[in-house]
Amino acid sequence: MVEIKKKEGESPTSHLHRFLKKVRQSGVLKEARKRKFKIRNINKRQRRLSALNREEKKKEFQRNKKLGIF
Numbered sequence: 001m002v003e004i005k006k007k008e009g010e011s012p013t014s015h016l017h018r019f020l021k022k023v024r025q026s027g028v029l030k031e032a033r034k035r036k037f038k039i040r041n042i043n044k045r046q047r048r049l050s051a052l053n054r055e056e057k058k059k060e061f062q063r064n065k066k067l068g069i070f
Contacts, residue, residue: 002019002022004018004019
């Protein structure tokens, strides 16, 4: 948690600027954006099957491209 106390005679804009600078330096936003989308763990079998499916689709696409369908 970033906390900034207002200095005496400081304008609201400069106070906001100092706060935003501290937030950027602390890396809070970067961490929050990183955690926005959770990456799920995939087991070996599912990874292998998805790789095989990708290869199959690539081959099918190449075949169709040769035939002039795509």
